[in-house]
Amino acid sequence: AQTVTQSQPEMSVQEAETVTLSCTYDTSESDYYLFWYKQPPSRQMILVIRQEAYKQQNATENRFSVNFQKAAKSFSLKISDSQLGDAAMYFCASQYNNNDMRFGAGTRLTVKP
Amino acid sequence: DSGVTQTPKHLITATGQRVTLRCSPRSGDLSVYWYQQSLDQGLQFLIQYYNGEERAKGNILERFSAQQFPDLHSELNLSSLELGDSALYFCASSPPRFSGRASESTQYFGPGTRLTVL
Numbered sequence: 001a002q003t004v005t006q007s008q009p010e011m012s013v014q015e016a017e018t019v020t021l022s023c024t025y026d027t028s029e030s031d032y033y034l035f036w037y038k039q040p041p042s043r044q045m046i047l048v049i050r051q052e053a054y055k056q057q058n059a060t061e062n063r064f065s066v067n068f069q070k071a072a073k074s075f076s077l078k079i080s081d082s083q084l085g086d087a088a089m090y091f092c093a094s095q096y097n098n099n100d101m102r103f104g105a106g107t108r109l110t111v112k113p
Numbered sequence: 114d115s116g117v118t119q120t121p122k123h124l125i126t127a128t129g130q131r132v133t134l135r136c137s138p139r140s141g142d143l144s145v146y147w148y149q150q151s152l153d154q155g156l157q158f159l160i161q162y163y164n165g166e167e168r169a170k171g172n173i174l175e176r177f178s179a180q181q182f183p184d185l186h187s188e189l190n191l192s193s194l195e196l197g198d199s200a201l202y203f204c205a206s207s208p209p210r211f212s213g214r215a216s217e218s219t220q221y222f223g224p225g226t227r228l229t230v231l
Contacts, residue, residue, distance in 0.1 A: 033218045043201055044115075045156075045222035091155060095218055099169050100146060100158035101205075 002027045002094050006104035013082045014112050020067075021077045021107045023092030032096040034068070034075045039089040039106070048090070051075065079109075087111045116140065117223035119204050125229045131192040134226045138185055138206030144168070145187040146220060147179055148203040156203065162187055194230045201225045 003026045013019035025034065036048040051059045051068050058066050063083075067076045079086055089108050093101040116139035126132055138145050147159040158171035162181035173179075176194075181187040191198060205220035 035219070037222075042224075043150075043227075044224055045203060045205075047219060047221070050219055095220075100161055100171055101156075101220060102158070103155045105155045 002029070002032075002096060002102040004092050004094050004102050004104040006092055006107050008107045009105070010108045010110070012110040012112060013079070013086075015082055015084060017082055018078060018080045019082055019109065021079075021090050021092075021109065023075045023077070023104055025073050025075060025092070025094045025102075027073075027094060027096065029096045032094055034066075035093045035095065035101065036064070036066070036075075036077045037091045037093060037103075038086075039091060040085075040087070045091075049077065082111050084111050084113060115221040115223065117204060117206050117221050119202075119223035119226050121226060122224065123227050123229075125231065126194060127231055128194055128196060130194050130230075131190065132194065132228065134189040134191070134202055134204075134228075136187045136189070136204030136206075136223060138187070138204075139208075139221055141208060142206035142221075143185065143209050144207045144220075145181055145185070146205045146207075147173075147187070147189050148205065150201040150203060150225075151197075152200070159189070191228070196230050199228055199230045201227050 005024045032053045034051045038046045049061045063080045089106045092104040095101045118137045143164045146161045148156040159173040161169040179189045203225045204223045207220045
């Protein structure tokens with residue numbers, strides 16, 4: 001079974017600073033995908049970034065990047081130059097073979113002006 | 114806008130009643146997933162359909178059922194509703210899988226249906 005753990009229920013960051021959200025996962029599969037989703041107060045689930053497990057290179061999307069450590073089963077999200085609009089719940093998720101996603105419990109990010 | 118639509122946006126009903134939530138996937142997507150998100154909690158997978166057939170089941174109660182129609186839209190039926198069923202219900206869709214790239218596994222979420230059971 002796949003499990004995803006986010007150990008930080010809440011994080012805060014000063015505007016323009018950098019913050020890292022942690023995520024660990026547990027899977028017996030060799031081919032899987034990892035995702036970070038953002039859920040703002042509107043409750044819409046928005047894809048932030050995705051990573052194929054077979055790729056060693058860390059994914060980046062503008063100010064968002066991941067640190068993927070496959071051996072350690074760690075998949076952290078780094079947000080650079082934090083903006084007020086980044087304030088949201090962030091969910092880490094894993095998926096195998098186009099099946100359902102397993103989500104972590106989420107990290108609530110607050111951005112201070 | 115993800116391209117996934119869900120109706121209605123809000124639903125208020127009483128205990129013991131039955132409701133139907135509707136989802137239309139993105140154009141070209143064959144897979145539909147249903148998730149439940151209770152207040153301030155993560156998402157729990159309920160059920161997946163692929164091109165009209167049930168593909169996987171999660172923690173879906175026997176009082177709940179779903180189906181995917183030939184036009185690929187899906188409906189989630191919730192019956193004998195209880196107070197604890199109050200939640201945000203998300204539908205997501207993903208493309209057919211051809212080459213194994215992450216883009217084909219990515220799930221795109223609809224705006225959700227907020228169900229309140231009084």
